Amino acid sequence: MNRQGRPTGPSVSTGDTAGATWTGNKALALDEKLLFELDGWGRTGVDLPDDGLDADCLGGLNRNKPIGLPGLSEPQAVRHYTRLSRKNYAIDMGLFPLGSCTMKHNPRLNEKIAGLAGFADIHPLQPVSTVQGALEVMEQLAYWLTTLTGMPGVALSPKAGAHGELCGLMVIRAALEARGDARSRVLVPESAHGTNPATAALCGYTVDSIPATPAGRVDVDAMVAKLGPDVAALMLTNPNTCGLFESDIIEIAEKVHAAGAFFYCDGANFNAIVGKVRPGDLGIDAMHINLHKTFSTPHGGGGPGAGPVVFSDALMPFIPPAYVVREGLDLRLVEDVPHAQVGRMTAFHGQMGMFVRALTYMLSHGGDGLRQVAEDAVLNANYIRESLKDVMTPSFDGPCMHEALFDDRFLKDTGVSTLDFAKALIDEGYHPMTMYFPLVVHGAMLVEPTETESKESLDDFIGAMRSLALAAKAGDTERFASAPRFAPVGRLDETRAARTPILTWQEPEPKAAAE
Amino acid sequence: MSDVRYTKDHEWIRLEGGVGVVGITDYAQNALGDVVYVEVPEAGKALTAGGEAGVIESVKAASEIYSPVSGEVVEGNAGLDGDPALVNSSPTGDGWIFKVKLSNPDEVGKLMTEAEYQAFVDGLD
Numbered sequence: 141m142n143r144q145g146r147p148t149g150p151s152v153s154t155g156d157t158a159g160a161t162w163t164g165n166k167a168l169a170l171d172e173k174l175l176f177e178l179d180g181w182g183r184t185g186v187d188l189p190d191d192g193l194d195a196d197c198l199g200g201l202n203r204n205k206p207i208g209l210p211g212l213s214e215p216q217a218v219r220h221y222t223r224l225s226r227k228n229y230a231i232d233m234g235l236f237p238l239g240s241c242t243m244k245h246n247p248r249l250n251e252k253i254a255g256l257a258g259f260a261d262i263h264p265l266q267p268v269s270t271v272q273g274a275l276e277v278m279e280q281l282a283y284w285l286t287t288l289t290g291m292p293g294v295a296l297s298p299k300a301g302a303h304g305e306l307c308g309l310m311v312i313r314a315a316l317e318a319r320g321d322a323r324s325r326v327l328v329p330e331s332a333h334g335t336n337p338a339t340a341a342l343c344g345y346t347v348d349s350i351p352a353t354p355a356g357r358v359d360v361d362a363m364v365a366k367l368g369p370d371v372a373a374l375m376l377t378n379p380n381t382c383g384l385f386e387s388d389i390i391e392i393a394e395k396v397h398a399a400g401a402f403f404y405c406d407g408a409n410f411n412a413i414v415g416k417v418r419p420g421d422l423g424i425d426a427m428h429i430n431l432h433k434t435f436s437t438p439h440g441g442g443g444p445g446a447g448p449v450v451f452s453d454a455l456m457p458f459i460p461p462a463y464v465v466r467e468g469l470d471l472r473l474v475e476d477v478p479h480a481q482v483g484r485m486t487a488f489h490g491q492m493g494m495f496v497r498a499l500t501y502m503l504s505h506g507g508d509g510l511r512q513v514a515e516d517a518v519l520n521a522n523y524i525r526e527s528l529k530d531v532m533t534p535s536f537d538g539p540c541m542h543e544a545l546f547d548d549r550f551l552k553d554t555g556v557s558t559l560d561f562a563k564a565l566i567d568e569g570y571h572p573m574t575m576y577f578p579l580v581v582h583g584a585m586l587v588e589p590t591e592t593e594s595k596e597s598l599d600d601f602i603g604a605m606r607s608l609a610l611a612a613k614a615g616d617t618e619r620f621a622s623a624p625r626f627a628p629v630g631r632l633d634e635t636r637a638a639r640t641p642i643l644t645w646q647e648p649e650p651k652a653a654a655e
Numbered sequence: 656m657s658d659v660r661y662t663k664d665h666e667w668i669r670l671e672g673g674v675g676v677v678g679i680t681d682y683a684q685n686a687l688g689d690v691v692y693v694e695v696p697e698a699g700k701a702l703t704a705g706g707e708a709g710v711i712e713s714v715k716a717a718s719e720i721y722s723p724v725s726g727e728v729v730e731g732n733a734g735l736d737g738d739p740a741l742v743n744s745s746p747t748g749d750g751w752i753f754k755v756k757l758s759n760p761d762e763v764g765k766l767m768t769e770a771e772y773q774a775f776v777d778g779l780d
Contacts, residue, residue: 334717576715634714638691639739 169628172223176210176645183211208645227628229571231438235593235601239543239574239586240333240381242411242433249504250436250497259496264488268473274492275471278464281448281499285429288510290420291450295459297490301408304428304447305339305375307460307485311426311451312373312402313343314458314481321400323372329358331382331578336375336406345372352580356382356536356545360391367399377406378422379413381578382536383521383543383586393423402426402455410434411590412518412542415511425452431491435498446494458482462489516591517542520598524587527602531609535581542590548583556612558583560620563631564611567624568604659747660723660763661772667747668723668755670763675724678751679711679742682776687713690742693720695731696753702726704762709752711742720752724762729754 164171195202212220229236236243254260258273268275282294295311298304309326316322326340329350337347348366353359358376374396378386386392396403405419405427411434419427431446432438439445451459460482462475473489505513518541525534525544533549534540548558562572562585574586589598611619624630659669665683668675684690694710702708702722709720709731731753735741741750757763767775 579716579718635689635691635740638689638714 168226170223170226172220172227174645175212175220178210178212178216178220183213183216185212185214185217234570235589235597236438236571237573237587237589237601238571239383239545239588240408240577241438241574242409242430242542242588242590243438244411244433244436244590245592246436246438247501247504250500253500254493254496259492262492268471272471275464275473277492277495277499278489279466279471281495281502282464284499284502285448285450288414288418289427289429289450290418291424291427292420292453293451293456293459294448295451295463295485296446296448296495297460297462297484297486297488298428298447298449299486299491300432300445301333301406301428301430301447302335302339303485304430304449305335305404305406306342307447307482308404308426308428308449308451309339309343309345309373309375310482311449311455311458311460312404315402315455316372318458318481323401324370325368326372327363327366327374329376329380331356331380331580332375332377333381333406333408336377340373340375352382356380356384356580357386358388358392360388360395363392364395367395367401369400371396371399371401373402373404373425375404375406377409378419379409379541381409381586382580383540383545383588384536385413385541389422397423408433409542412514414514415507416514419450420452425455426450431494431498435501437494437497444491444494446491446498448490460485513591514542517589520589520591520593521587523595523598524589524602524605527598528605528609531606531613532585535584543586543588545578545581546585546587547581548585550609551583551612554612554615555617556620558585560623561585561608561612563623564608564620565604567619567626568608570601570604658763659769660766661769661775662721662723662766663775664721666721666723668763668766669747670757673757673760674729675726675755675757675763676751677708677720677723677753677755678746679720680772680776681746684743684746684750687711687718688715689713690739693732693735693739693742693752695733695735696728698728698730700728702728702755704759708755711752722755723766724755724757724759726755726758729756 231243231245259277262271262274278296282296285294286292295307298307313322324346325348326345327348327350328336328340329352331352340347350363350366351359357380363374374392376386376389376392378389380386393403402425403423405424407419407427407429410429414434426449428447428449431448458481460480461477461484462473465472465474475484475489502510518539521542521544522539525538525540528544528546531550532546535545535547551557551561558575562575565572574584574588576584577586578584589601608619622631659667661667661680665680666677667680668677690711690713692712696702696708700708702725704723704725705721707719708722708728711718711720732751734749735752742752744750
């Protein structure tokens with residue numbers, strides 16, 4: 141097999157050569173070739189009729205050598221991707237403790253509703269009279285989002301969290317410019333998601349970092365010291381990336397507003413407070429909501445995300461189209477607003493498929509169910525934190541919110557790093573937790589179980605984590621240095637992959653082909 | 656004798672006449688892990704003390720490089736483009752990041768000496 145682009149480390153990770161098979165497979169653990177190695181050149185899964193075009197119709201711009209794509213029959217293609225999928229880890233296989241990502245279960249009801257023809261088979265260019273049901277989903281979704289956040293307006297169209305941030309900051313900039321006071325700086329806590337400073341920079345602001353207190357929260361005095369007439373906004377995540385509620389948030393909002401600035405909240409962690417706290421009551425002016433986290437389909441379910449932004453009264457006049465308005469019994473999509481300060485953020489109206497799934501999730505849970513989502517998410521995270529605090533080192537005093545943050549103090553002098561620990565967790569059958577983020581603690585391990593895990597599932601995970609922590613302290617470094625030992629590939633050379641990536645198929649050397 | 660000073664953000668600056676050579680410290684490269692990319696400032700870029708001068712990316716994280724002093728970039732280390740690992744192998748030698756013409760040499764006095772920086776780092780663990 142061509143090894144180009146494959147790890148050079150201890151790649152035959154299952155070790156045991158005594159039981160080697162002729163195929164290299166181990167029953168259902170199949171050694172899958174690359175698509176290009178399936179060697180189906182010239183084969184095709186579909187019969188296309190001869191196009192009947194003469195060779196000159198491209199004016200001499202015809203391709204003059206083969207395109208270089210392998211040809212596969214349909215069963216070959218299906219088997220290839222099915223086999224690859226069996227090597228993958230997925231939320232449907234087990235607990236996915238990836239902190240800051242809210243990897244919750246995808247209710248199958250969502251898919252049933254999203255697959256209805258009235259949602260799945262419509263097109264954005266259809267006459268609005270034929271898509272009234274879809275528009276009503278958008279109207280109802282907007283109602284739920286504004287109700288849950290206590291904020292009067294919403295832009296549904298942004299297509300992901302970072303896109304929502306961009307929308308929010310563009311609207312803030314438009315509001316400031318409208319009062320003739322564009323300002324130049326945005327304040328961002330040092331524990332923020334990296335997209336926050338990136339968004340501010342993209343909107344033309346310089347970014348000023350605010351330090352955290354030893355308790356893992358925004359240092360209010362340091363923030364006040366940095367406030368000034370040139371500050372456009374504070375961007376704050378609440379609960380923050382340390383998994384903590386910003387307990388001074390009301391005071392923070394008052395100081396920000398007193399300085400004439402706006403208060404942007406990164407709503408990525410809304411799952412921990414949905415149904416419990418309304419961001420509008422905290423003095424927030426704009427907040428994006430990751431539909432694909434709080435309202436299921438984490439990471440877009442492998443597909444698109446959606447990042448609607450809710451706005452306070454002060455920012456309402458600047459909300460970008462498209463949005464739905466009701467005229468009697470009819471709904472209309474407003475796509476063009478003359479002289480709008482912020483134009484549309486996307487073609488068309490946003491991620492319809494995500495709107496349907498999010499609204500399905502909301503309606504199937506109800507207000508009380510959503511409140512319980514937040515309560516159980518926080519309960520589960522605290523259960524993990526409390527169950528592991530005697531063998532690992534939580535970075536801050538509890539209780540935490542939706543995620544438990546540990547640092548690497550418990551690994552001090554063991555020779556095991558956070559990276560090794562995460563790799564060993566792969567051998568235990570888990571996707572690793574978020575590591576080395578947030579940057580404010582050393583060797584961070586950020587664990588977010590979400591509310592959808594049962595106590596039995598949490599206990600299994602805690603057992604695996606305890607076992608690894610105790611093994612590290614007992615000096616069993618071999619379990620870590622060679623991890624992952626049982627994954628389809630061993631420890632990847634991440635440095636070489638980043639420095640000298642090979643991104644295209646490389647023809648094997650003739651020598652290798654003659655094997 | 657060359658005079659090397661340090662910042663709390665783990666940059667060093669070595670003065671050679673009116674020009675300072677800037678890089679990150681051995682402690683910083685060790686904490687970052689394998690460096691995979693360095694965004695080096697271009698000649699002519701104006702810098703302020705404590706302001707962002709570039710970005711360094713490792714397998715763990717991307718971090719800003721802050722300028723220890725105010726001034727104008729004279730030269731960025733082009734060698735880091737092809738071989739960012741120089742920051743790991745030689746953080747205070749071939750892995751230097753940029754050279755800056757100081758606009759306010761007095762700022763150097765506010766930076767830490769080697770002994771002060773060593774004590775600062777010892778207090779971090």
